[in-house]
Amino acid sequence: MTNSDSRRMAKCVWLALLPAVLAVGGACDSGGNNVTAPPEEPDLVDAPAVRPEYAFAEGVEQEYPEVTKFLRQFLETCLKGDYSGYRRMVTRRADPESRDRFEKILHAMESLEVVSITRTRIPVYDDEVFLVTTRATFQAGHRAAEQRGRVRRIAIMVMREDGEWRMGLAPTQLQPGDEDEEDDWVEEEVPTTGPSYPWDESPDY
Secondary structure, three states: OHHHHHHHHHHHHHHHHHHHHHHHHHHHOOOOOOOOOOOOOOOOOOOOOOOOEEEOOOOOOHHOOOHHHHHHHHHHHHHEEHHHHHHHHEEOOOOOHHHHHHHHHHHEEEEEEEEEEEEEOOOOOOOOOOEEEEEEOOOOOOOHHHOOOOEEEEEEEEEEEOEEEEEOOOEEOOOOOOOOOOOOOOOOOOOOOEEEOOOOOOOOO
């Protein structure tokens, strides 16, 4: 075998090993043999020109730090118009809002206040459920505001699913009345028959 043949063979062997060398090098750089999948590209809708504000009532964050941390993350995700992020954070027991309705609700909101958080039990959930009462203010001029008033009280649930925090709308039986109605709902074990959205009477707002 000539020197030229030897050089050609060595080159072929090196080229054959190169993918394996790069793979090992990549694994070493990442600190292990696990390959991290690239992050999912966010499915973004147009964010409102004026960002809706949100706030927590006094003492709520101190009493329920984990729940309010999740709520803050959820609200920040939604306010950015991150629809795919929203879908990852809602309960798997109910269908998430469609992309179109997610965008409409986002643009209809003016502000949201987390008024209270209480612990409760709902039979279909194994773990404890946190009932979160909110006061939502809708933009003047939107159909949601015109038909039911600008300020609406809405109850949502925050719970653990598969070790992750999730949220969903509370069942009809746990929904508080609107601002001008008596607050006569009580905390108790209730069946869940699926969500009933306060704005469903005006789906095209």
